[in-house]
Amino acid sequence: MISPEECDRYERQMRLFGREGQERLKAAKVLVAGAGGLGSAACVYLAAAGIGTLRIVDEGAVERSNLNRQFLYGDEDIGRAKVEAAAARLERLNPDVRIEGLRRTIAEDTVLDLVGDCGLIVDAMDNFAGRHVLNDAAWAKGIPFIHGAVEGFYGQVTTFVPGRTACLRCLVPVAPPRRAFPVIGPLCGIVGSIEAAETVKYFTGASRLLENMLLMLDGVDCVIEEVPLRPAPDCRVCGRERTRR
Amino acid sequence: MKLKVRFFATFREIFRARETDVALTGDATVRDLLERICATPAQRGQVFEGGELKPYIIILKNGRHIQHLDGLATRLEDGDVVSIFPPLAGG
């Protein structure tokens, strides 16, 4: 049940989706995969929105070069486990939210365990090998996978829903090798914020989602454009299921 | 046939356009389209590697990756929209 204090805290958003919507957010458990630039924005907005449980998975520690964009952390956090520093910050932001910080590596043999009973995955990874593993787990569990990525002045975001949309392997069939990428903080903030908005919309049913629609953000020209996506019938993750229907 | 080509991310800087209309004769493939739009060696170098498509580049024909179609041999039709961009990997 939502307490009077919670009604007060969430008053501005409950005008949009009511007490019922807020109850749904409180009952929700979300996996945020990665606590970097995208994860900073997504975690802050999801915690502030009152998602009941946020499970944050990241294997890393805070480095000085993270701080141009990863605003979950401050100078004093350098060297500290990201999930630990993130949990401390988010608990201060909203004590009603349960934060589970797991310093683990997302890989084929760990992912199902890490996803557990989460009802949605937010992609805040910095590499496609990890994203593919999460995509496959989302399909195995039948839960939405909100994909976001950034590089330089550009970003992309879309919502994959098993049984309803294409999947990440339709869009990016082969994972490019991991490498250091240039980026400005605000682009991470925009993409991570859209991922958080998609998550809130999914659980509350407040609005349509970015289904089969890739948003491409161009921070040079300051435009956001839509690219319609279509599932690949031969996709090894989402294709078989679609031909069965 | 007339096609629309949309460039995204750094390909906008390399091809100096957000989108462009391209006219090709019938029976054209994605390879024909790429040969047409790559006017400079720098542009070619972003798309091709030894005559084949560079790995990881994303080319969507009407929203579907050509790797799930017939690759460079994918046939194009009048009115097709082809989107081209590098994978954005960061987070």
Ligand SMILES: [Zn+2]
């Ligand atoms: Zn797929």
